[in-house]
Amino acid sequence: MNRKFLTLTASLILSSTAHAGCVGDCWFGKDKAAHFGYSAIIASSVTAATQNEFYGLAAAVVVGAAKEGYDDLHRPKHDPSWKDFGADVAGGIVGAKVGGLFIKRQNRGILVGFHKAF
Numbered sequence: 492m493n494r495k496f497l498t499l500t501a502s503l504i505l506s507s508t509a510h511a512g513c514v515g516d517c518w519f520g521k522d523k524a525a526h527f528g529y530s531a532i533i534a535s536s537v538t539a540a541t542q543n544e545f546y547g548l549a550a551a552v553v554v555g556a557a558k559e560g561y562d563d564l565h566r567p568k569h570d571p572s573w574k575d576f577g578a579d580v581a582g583g584i585v586g587a588k589v590g591g592l593f594i595k596r597q598n599r600g601i602l603v604g605f606h607k608a609f
Contacts, residue, residue, distance in 0.1 A: 533550055534587040
């Protein structure tokens, strides 16, 4: 990962609390930081466990979509938001890349063993 990407990501996360005065569904509210953070945790964990960045991203996106679906079904107390889902996807991308740092690079894309079927 390059230094500019990490700096930009850190800046976005840290600035998310600076917009506390926003009313309604703000892009940089505490709720979006939570969506981003939890999705990053899910994606990095699944990526590290499966050694596949796509699976990590997919897990974060599915959980984020399920959460927004739940919010849609329970509208009196919950509000579904495309911005929340966007934060989930962004967190999933960052988390999958971070989890990818833990993948053993020497085994990636190489057949390391097989069993005889007879």
